[in-house]
Amino acid sequence: MALEHAILVSLLEKPGSGYELARRFERSIGYFWTASHQQIYRVLKRMENDGWVDVRDVPQQGRPDKKEYRVADLGRAALSSWLHDPIEPESVRHDLAVKIRGAAFDDPTALIREVERHRQAHRDRLAHYLAGEARDFTGPEANAAGPQAPLDAERELQHVVLRGGIAYERMMIDWLDGVLATLARFGPAR
Amino acid sequence: MALEHAILVSLLEKPGSGYELARRFERSIGYFWTASHQQIYRVLKRMENDGWVDVRDVPQQGRPDKKEYRVADLGRAALSSWLHDPIEPESVRHDLAVKIRGAAFDDPTALIREVERHRQAHRDRLAHYLAGEARDFTGPEANAAGPQAPLDAERELQHVVLRGGIAYERMMIDWLDGVLATLARFGPAR
DNA sequence: TCCTCCTATGCAACTCGTTGCATAGCAAGC
DNA sequence: GCTTGCTATGCAACGAGTTGCATAGGAGGA
Numbered sequence: 001m002a003l004e005h006a007i008l009v010s011l012l013e014k015p016g017s018g019y020e021l022a023r024r025f026e027r028s029i030g031y032f033w034t035a036s037h038q039q040i041y042r043v044l045k046r047m048e049n050d051g052w053v054d055v056r057d058v059p060q061q062g063r064p065d066k067k068e069y070r071v072a073d074l075g076r077a078a079l080s081s082w083l084h085d086p087i088e089p090e091s092v093r094h095d096l097a098v099k100i101r102g103a104a105f106d107d108p109t110a111l112i113r114e115v116e117r118h119r120q121a122h123r124d125r126l127a128h129y130l131a132g133e134a135r136d137f138t139g140p141e142a143n144a145a146g147p148q149a150p151l152d153a154e155r156e157l158q159h160v161v162l163r164g165g166i167a168y169e170r171m172m173i174d175w176l177d178g179v180l181a182t183l184a185r186f187g188p189a190r
Numbered sequence: 191m192a193l194e195h196a197i198l199v200s201l202l203e204k205p206g207s208g209y210e211l212a213r214r215f216e217r218s219i220g221y222f223w224t225a226s227h228q229q230i231y232r233v234l235k236r237m238e239n240d241g242w243v244d245v246r247d248v249p250q251q252g253r254p255d256k257k258e259y260r261v262a263d264l265g266r267a268a269l270s271s272w273l274h275d276p277i278e279p280e281s282v283r284h285d286l287a288v289k290i291r292g293a294a295f296d297d298p299t300a301l302i303r304e305v306e307r308h309r310q311a312h313r314d315r316l317a318h319y320l321a322g323e324a325r326d327f328t329g330p331e332a333n334a335a336g337p338q339a340p341l342d343a344e345r346e347l348q349h350v351v352l353r354g355g356i357a358y359e360r361m362m363i364d365w366l367d368g369v370l371a372t373l374a375r376f377g378p379a380r
Numbered sequence: 381t382c383c384t385c386c387t388a389t390g391c392a393a394c395t396c397g398t399t400g401c402a403t404a405g406c407a408a409g410c
Numbered sequence: 411g412c413t414t415g416c417t418a419t420g421c422a423a424c425g426a427g428t429t430g431c432a433t434a435g436g437a438g439g440a
Contacts, residue, residue: 001395001396002283002285002288003396003397005288005289005292006288008292009288009291009292009295012292012294012295013291017418017419018418018419018420019417019418019419022418031282031287032282032283032284032287032288033282033283033284033287033288034281034282034283035397036397036398036399037418037419037420038397038398038399038420038421039396039397039398041419041420041421042420042421045420060417060418062405062406062407062417063405063406063407063416063417063418064404064405064406064417064418064419065418066417066418066419067418067419076295079292079295079296080296082289082292083289083292083293083296083300083301084300086304086307087285087286087289087304089286089308089311089312090283090284090285090286091224092221092222092223092224093192093222093223093224093280094222094223094280095192095277095280096277096279096280097221097222097223097351097354098192098195098196098199098222098223099195099272099273099277100347100350100351101199101203101347101348101351102195102198102199102202102269102272102273103273103343103347104202104343104344104347104348105199105202105266105269105344106269106270106273108343108347110273110274111273114276114277117276118279121279122279153293153294153298153376154291154294154295156372156375156376157290157291157293157294157298157372158291158294160290160368160369160372161287161290161291163365163368164287164365164368164369167361167364167365168361168365171357171358171360171361174357175353175354175357175358178350178353178354179350179354182346182347182350185346186343186346191425191426193426193427207388207389208388208389208390209387209388209389212388225427226427226428226429227388227389227390228389228390228391228427228428228429229426229427229428231388231389231390231391232390232391233426235390250387250388252387252435252436252437253386253387253388253435253436253437254387254388254389254434254435254436255388256387256388256389257388257389
């Protein structure tokens with residue numbers, strides 16, 4: 001289980017409310033770990049009970065009050081211990097691959113639209129990642145501090161993770177191109 | 191939910207027992223969908239109750255009897271209906287990426303061994319995939335039927351899915367190389 | 381003979397994740 | 411005045427997945 005740890009990392013990068021966390025999980029953190037707001041609230045409550053995070057009520061004007069969470073010492077220790085614990089390479093769950101193999105027992109060409117849809121989703125995500133990279137890491141403003149600026153571990157590590165996302169999306173787009181080429185070959189034959 | 195559908199695909203490719211399915215899920219099917227034997231037995235029972243699969247007791251000598259499952263008409267229909275249902279691009283759960291971003295708040299160099307371990311696991315899996323590809327798809331025996339052989343949808347689709355696995359492992363190895371290069375830069379500084 | 385390993389099937393308890401629903405304040409537009 | 415939409419929090423029920431344990435026959439080695 002790692003949702004707790006993903007939340008700890010996100011709160012260390014910047015304290016925030018459950019709602020804000022839920023939106024981050026639709027964006028940056030969500031690129032490699034997804035979670036719904038219901039799940040986040042439930043886990044936050046448990047983390048609060050365990051003393052991993054501290055809460056502070058923040059009154060707001062023009063919108064409902066919020067509870068701002070920040071990582072407590074116990075939470076930092078829990079994260080550190082998890083970081084030093086080896087984990088198994090993650091298990092894969094790839095619906096689309098099941099569908100592709102299953103298409104052999106149905107009409108393969110019926111999958112073409114579905115695969116195209118997925119390819120477009122990966123293209124969109126790739127464009128989104130590349131825009132984020134240009135904005136935060138390789139753009140003119142991102143380098144304002146100059147090449148002599150000290151290494152910032154947090155930024156460097158965020159960037160290398162983002163590059164992983166970019167490589168993943170590119171790989172998927174290429175692969176789905178190959179899948180479409182294969183599916184197309186079955187079309188005329190039927 | 192797709193475990194049921196992954197089982198249907200596997201049983202269509204070849205009927206078998208729960209035990210055999212569990213071993214397939216450690217091999218070919220398991221490359222893109224994992225499941226434990228407990229889960230497989232439970233789901234098989236439900237699929238049997240729903241009439242998706244038929245069972246046949248097969249006495250064996252020198253080992254315990256087994257129950258051989260094969261897909262029934264209802265199961266084939268269920269698979270077909272699922273294939274025509276659009277699914278959302280799958281949500282990602284990538285522990286290692288969480289760890290890498292979390293390392294900014296701990297000792298980044300402590301992650302080096304962990305990342306190396308994962309890289310090795312991906313190298314192993316890549317070697318395994320490539321061996322399987324040579325054996326089943328690009329080796330001399332695989333082409334025994336000659337280039338004029340009719341297109342076999344099942345084989346072609348299995349191959350394109352395997353190529354996806356190969357591309358994924360190559361991408362991961364390259365990315366982890368990049369992660370290690372980044373982590374190494376923090377070493378001497380501390 | 382005992383121990384371990386492999387085939388083969390399964391239950392029970394628990395945690396994790398999803399889906400559906402509920403509440404409540406405020407803003408903006410029709 | 412009404413509806414829609416955004417912020418903000420949460421419960422309840424269910425389904426999916428993991429972990430631990432149990433059973434049982436036979437093979438092979440110490």
